[in-house]
Amino acid sequence: MSSYHRCAKCNSDQMIDGAYIASAQASRIVVGVERHPDRGRITRSVSTQVHVAVCGSCGYVELWANRPAELLEAYQRASRPGSEASRAATP
Ligand SMILES: [Zn+2]
Numbered sequence: 001m002s003s004y005h006r007c008a009k010c011n012s013d014q015m016i017d018g019a020y021i022a023s024a025q026a027s028r029i030v031v032g033v034e035r036h037p038d039r040g041r042i043t044r045s046v047s048t049q050v051h052v053a054v055c056g057s058c059g060y061v062e063l064w065a066n067r068p069a070e071l072l073e074a075y076q077r078a079s080r081p082g083s084e085a086s087r088a089a090t091p
Contacts, residue, residue, distance in 0.1 A: 012057035036078035046074040
């Protein structure tokens with residue numbers, strides 16, 4: 001989380017930390033990985049909720065994954081092409 005106290009767009013220090021983004025149905029947003037661009041489908045997809053900060057000056061919204069290490073681990077463990085898990089993963 002690099003620009004936690006400064007807006008990445010306008011450099012304002014008026015950041016609103018801990019805001020939320022919700023769909024029209026009011027469900028909170030998550031970010032997840034389910035496929036690797038080269039290796040195909042990830043056997044066990046992983047998702048995490050996101051942390052939101054809003055710039056009170058220009059309105060720029062930042063999203064941060066709460067548990068990025070879990071996403072990265074799943075991404076790096078994606079099956080190799082041709083393995084059982086990557087078959088039928090082509091859109
Ligand atoms: Zn800003």
